Amino acid sequence: MLRKVPKQSRSEEMVSCILAGATRVLRRTPLASTTTNHIAEVAGVSVGSVYQYFDSKETIATTLFRRHLADSAQLLRRVRTESRGYSAEKRLRMPFVELLRDHRSDIMLHQNLMGVMETSRPTAETQSLIREITNEIAAVLGEEFPAIDQDEIKLCAALRQRYSVTLVHSSMIDPTLDRDGVVLDHFDSLSKANIKALGARARSRRRARVS
C-alpha cells in the first residue's frame, strides 16, 4: 500500500508526519473537500513528499483507517485477556464503551474514515483486520458457549461487530442518541438479543440434527 516501505528513521518520520497531518486535517474537514496540498501543508512537508509515500489522498485515508482497525483489534485483545472470568456480555461491553468515547471525541475524523470503507471496496489487508476483530469477539463468545458451533459463533460475532459500529456511528449523527446513555441502552438490548439468538440457533440446529 505504501509506495515505499520506509527503512530509515528519516523516512519513518516523514510518514508519521504525513499521517499526523492528515489526521489533524480530517478532524476538521470532510474527506471530499480535503486536498493533498492542505494535508502536506499541515503536515509541514511538501506535496512531493506526500506522493513519495502515498499514491493518493485515498491511500492516506485508507492507511489511517487501517491503523484505527489495528488499534481496535488490539484493544479487544487486551480487554479479552484481562477480563477472563466475567460474562461475555460484560467483556464485550467494555471495549464498546471505550470505542464510543474515542469516536465521540473525534466525530468527523471517524466519519471520514468510515467514508473510505463505503466508497472503495475493502482491500485484503483491511478485510484481514476486520476478521481479526471479529475473531476477538468470537473468542469471547466461544469461551462462554463452548458447545456452540464455531461458524454460528462467527456469524453472531460478525453481526455484533457490525451493529456496534453502526451504533457508534449513529450516535455521532443523531443528536437524540447522544445523551442519557440511550446508545448504551441500545447496545445492551442488541447484545442481549445477540446472545439469545445464539442460544436459539444452537437449539434449532440441535433439533435439526436429532430429527
Added chain:
Amino acid sequence: MLRKVPKQSRSEEMVSCILAGATRVLRRTPLASTTTNHIAEVAGVSVGSVYQYFDSKETIATTLFRRHLADSAQLLRRVRTESRGYSAEKRLRMPFVELLRDHRSDIMLHQNLMGVMETSRPTAETQSLIREITNEIAAVLGEEFPAIDQDEIKLCAALRQRYSVTLVHSSMIDPTLDRDGVVLDHFDSLSKANIKALGARARSRRRARVS
C-alpha cells in the same frame, strides 16, 4: 429545498426525470465521485435544468433520501391497514422484510443516501418524516396494547425503529451476514424482547394502579 417549486406539469416531470437519473447514477457511483453533469446526462436533461431545481448533487441526494423515508412511511401505513387482526409482531415483521430486500437489491444507492444523513445535520422535514415512521410503528403497537400509555408505546416504537435501521444497515455493509437469515433471526429476537418489555411495563403499571 428545491430552488424553485415546480408549478407547471412540465416542471414536475423535469424534477422526476432528474431524480430518476440520479437514482440510476447513485446505484453505481459513490456520491463523492458523482458529477452534476453525469446526472444530467443520464437523466436526459441539460445541466442547466438540474441547477434550475437543485443547488447541488447533495441536494438531489437529500431529496432522494426524503423520498425514501416517505416511501417507507407509506409502506408501513399500507401494511398496517391491510393487516388488521394479525399480531403486532407479524405486522411489523412484514415491512422489515420488504425493506431488507429493497436495500439489498440497491446497496450502493442506499449507502449513498445514508451518507447524506451522515454528512449533513438532519433538517426539520427529515425529522418529521422519521417521526411519521415512528408513529406508524406506535400505531400498530397501540392497537395490540390499548391499555398502555401512549408515551410508553412511542418510546418502544422509537427503539424498534432504530434497531431495524441498525440491522438493515448492518446487513448492507456486510451482505454475508444475511446468509441463513441471520439478520432476520436477530430481528425476531429483538422484536420479541421489545414486545415483552412493553407487556412487562403494562403489567407493572396495572399493579401500580391496583395497589
Added chain:
Amino acid sequence: MLRKVPKQSRSEEMVSCILAGATRVLRRTPLASTTTNHIAEVAGVSVGSVYQYFDSKETIATTLFRRHLADSAQLLRRVRTESRGYSAEKRLRMPFVELLRDHRSDIMLHQNLMGVMETSRPTAETQSLIREITNEIAAVLGEEFPAIDQDEIKLCAALRQRYSVTLVHSSMIDPTLDRDGVVLDHFDSLSKANIKALGARARSRRRARVS
C-alpha cells in the same frame, strides 16, 4: 436598434417597463454582472418579452445611453436659447453643473452607461447624438467669437465636451474631487484655457494666412 418599433400603446408600455427595470438594476449592479433575467424580473415582465424588443442586454444599455445623450442635448439647447446675452463661459457652465448633479445622484448607473461606450464602437445614431451636443456647444462659442473659423470652433467644442464628460466621471471615481467644488474649479480652469486656446489658434491662423 429596437427589434420592432412599438406601435401600440401596450408595446410602448412594455419597452418603458423594460428600460425602467434596467435603469433600476443598473443603479445598483455593474453591467458585467447584470443579467437579462434579473432585468426582466425587476421590470416585472418575462425574459421572452425582453427579447421581443431588445437583441441583448447591451442593446438595452445602449438605448439607455442614447436616451441620456438625447436628454443632455436637449438640456444644452434649452439653456442656450434661454441664456442669450450672457458670456459663453457662463452659458456653458450652467448645464455642466446640472449634469454634474445628475450624475452624482446616480453614480453607478452612469458608470455603466459610460462602460457601454468604452466597450462597443459607437453606432451612427450615437455619434449623431454626440455631434448634436457638440454643435450646441459650438453654437454658444460661435455666438461669442463670430470671427473665428467654424472648424476651429468645432474642435474646441469637441474637446470641451470631452473633458466635461471626463471631469464628471472623474468626480464620480475620485473621492478627493467630490468636495469643496474642486471639480468646478477644474472645470473653470479648463474652460478658460479652452477659450484662450481658441483665441490663440485664431491669431496664429491669421498670422499664417498673412505671411
Added chain:
Amino acid sequence: MLRKVPKQSRSEEMVSCILAGATRVLRRTPLASTTTNHIAEVAGVSVGSVYQYFDSKETIATTLFRRHLADSAQLLRRVRTESRGYSAEKRLRMPFVELLRDHRSDIMLHQNLMGVMETSRPTAETQSLIREITNEIAAVLGEEFPAIDQDEIKLCAALRQRYSVTLVHSSMIDPTLDRDGVVLDHFDSLSKANIKALGARARSRRRARVS
C-alpha cells in the same frame, strides 16, 4: 495583491509572462470579454499558474495599472533629472507628450486600465503611486519657484496632474481631437495658466511679507 509572492526566479518569470500576455490581450479585447483562459493561453502558461498568482482577471488588470503608474512616475523622474536648467514649462511638457503618444498607440489597453480604476475603489498602493507622480511635478515646480511655499506648489502640481490626465483621456476617447495638435495647444494654455497662477501667488505672498 498577488496571491503568492514569487520567491524563486522561476516565479518572477511566470508573473512577467502572465502580465505580458494580459497586456497583449487587453490591447485588443475589452476587459469584460477577456477570459482568464485566454490570458493564460496568450501568455503561454496554464490557467492554474494564473490562479497561482492572481485572484482574477481584475487583479491582473489592477497590477498592470499599477505598473503603468510606476512607469509614469519613473518617466517623470528621469526627465526631471535630465533636464535641469530648462524652464519648468518645458520640463513638464516633455513627459506629457510622451505619455500622450504612449496612450494613443495603445488606446484600448489604457481604456481597460482606466476601467479598473473606475470599477474599484483605489487602494492605498495606487494612491501612493499617484502621490509619487504629483511629487515629481511638484519637484520641478519647486526648482523654478524656490521662494514659493511647498503646500502651494503641491496644490498646483496636483491640479496640473489632473488636467494632464483629463486631456490624455479626452484624446483617447476621441482620437480625432488630436488633429492639429489641439490637445497639445490646450495643454500649453493650461500649463501657462498654471504657472502664471503660481507666479501670482508668489508675488502676492512676497507683497504680503513686505507690507
Added chain:
DNA sequence: AATGAATGAGGCTTCATTCAT
C-alpha cells in the same frame, strides 16, 4: 530524497437565448 512551482483535465455554475405553450 525533498521541494514546491507548473500543469491542465475536469467539475461547478451561470445566464443569454430559444421555443413550446
Added chain:
DNA sequence: CATGAATGAAGCCTCATTCAT
C-alpha cells in the same frame, strides 16, 4: 404577443499529479 422552463456553451476555478531543481 407574453410567458417562463429548458438548453448548453462557456467561463470560472480547483487540486491531483508531475517534474525540474
